[in-house]
Amino acid sequence: MIEINEKSSTPIYQQIYESFIKLIVLKILVEGEKLPSVRELALLLKINPNTIQKAYKALEHDQFIVSQKGKGNFVNPYKQVVGLYKKDIEDKLKLNLKAMMSVGESKETLMSYVNSIMEEIENDRD
Amino acid sequence: MIEINEKSSTPIYQQIYESFIKLIVLKILVEGEKLPSVRELALLLKINPNTIQKAYKALEHDQFIVSQKGKGNFVNPYKQVVGLYKKDIEDKLKLNLKAMMSVGESKETLMSYVNSIMEEIENDRD
Amino acid sequence: MIEINEKSSTPIYQQIYESFIKLIVLKILVEGEKLPSVRELALLLKINPNTIQKAYKALEHDQFIVSQKGKGNFVNPYKQVVGLYKKDIEDKLKLNLKAMMSVGESKETLMSYVNSIMEEIENDRD
Amino acid sequence: MIEINEKSSTPIYQQIYESFIKLIVLKILVEGEKLPSVRELALLLKINPNTIQKAYKALEHDQFIVSQKGKGNFVNPYKQVVGLYKKDIEDKLKLNLKAMMSVGESKETLMSYVNSIMEEIENDRD
DNA sequence: GTGGTCTAGACCACT
C-alpha cells in the first residue's frame, strides 16, 4: 500500500505524506476512514515513529486529514481535499508552461507536445 | 536584476543559480557576456562570497557559463545552454500532467485547460 | 585507508574524491557500504568538515555514492560506477598514445613497449 | 604557430608552455633556434607579457630552453629535450594502464584495445 | 548523530 525508497533524496516523511495524498485523491482511502496508527505503520515500514508522526502532522496541517486525540487520524471530505491538490498542481503546470514559452516555443508546437505526452501517459496505464 | 529571499527554504546559492539561468535563457545575459565578479555580487546582495562561488560553480558544471581564473565568469553559447534547460522543464511538465490525470481529469478537459492557460499567458505578455 | 598530501597542488577535496573512487573501483568499499561520516573523517584526517563535505558532494554528483540526510553516505551499485571510471581513463590513454606517436615512435615499437609495461605490472601484483 | 584557447580551464601560460614543447619535440623549432621575444609574442597573441614570461621560465626550468640575458631564449639539444618529454608521458601511460587493469581488464583485451586506438590515431593523420 | 547550508575571513594562483 505504501512504499518507501530509502535511497531517494526526498525525505522519507515527505514520501509518506505524498503517498497518503495519492491514496486519498484516488479514493482508496475515503472520507472518514481511519489511517493506520503511528506505531502500527512504523512497525510495518520499519522506520522511526517520529518520521510517521511528522508526515501525519503535515497531512493535518494541509487539511487532508484530522487528528483526534486518543482516537486516531481520519480522512477529510473528498471535495475539500481534492480542491487543494488540484490547485497546487495547476500552479506548477502554469509555471512550467510559462517557462517553455519563454524559451521561444510557440503555442501550437507546445499544444501538440502536451498532446503527445498525454497519449504516452494513457498508453503507460494499459 | 537578482533578488534573494532569505526566508525561503530553497538554499540561497540555488536561488542565485536559478536566477542566472533565467537571465541567460531569456537572453538578458548573452553569449560571452561577463557575470558580476564573485566579490562584487556578494557585496551587492549582502551575502557571503562563498555562497556566490557555489552558485557560479554549479552554473559552470552545468555548462551555462565558463570560469576563467583572474578574468571572470562568462556566458556560454545559447544553443548549448537551452537544450539542458528544456529537457528539465519537459520532465516536470510530464509529472504535472500525470498528476492531473490521476485525479480523474479526462484528456479532453485537460487539453482545453492547458489551452486556456496558454492563452492567459499570451495575454499577460502584451 | 585514505591519505592526504597537504603540500600537493591538487586540492584536498579532490584527493579525497579520488581516494574514494579508487576504494570503490577496487571493491574495498562495496555496494551499499557506509562511508565514514563527514565529521568523523574530518577529525581523522584533521581537516575541516566542509572540505570532506565538498568531496562527498562531488562523489554523489558523479553517482559513485548516494547521500541520505540523517543517515550517512552510501556506495552505489558497482556497474553504474565503473562505467564512468573506465570512460575517463580511456580518454587519457588515448591522449598518451597520441603524444608518444607524435615523438616519432612507430606503432610497432609502441605496442611492444605497452606490452612490456603490462608484464611489469602483472609481476608487481604477485 | 601557437594558438590560445582563452576559455579553456588550463592556464594560458601553461598552454604556451605546452605549445612550445610540441614545437620542439616535433622539430619545428630546432636546437639552438631563438624563440620569439617576450614582448613580440605578447603583442602577437594579444596577452599580457607577464604570462609569456611565466611560460618561458617554466620551459627553462624544465630544461627545454636556455635563457641568455640580453640575447633571448634558445632551444636546447634535441636528445636532452625529448628524453624528458618521453619519460613524462611514459609515467602517465603506466599509471593509466595500471588503472585499467585494476578494473579487471585482462592483458589480452587491453592489448587489443590499445591496438585499436593506435589504428584510429593513424587514420586520423591521413 | 548525520548531512546541508551559510558566514567570516584567510591565502593562493592567474591575468
Add this chain to the structure above:
DNA sequence: GTGGTCTAGACCACC
C-alpha cells in the same frame, strides 16, 4: 582584481 580553496564555527533539517 579575479576565481579557487580552505578553516573555524554556527544553525538547520532529517532520522
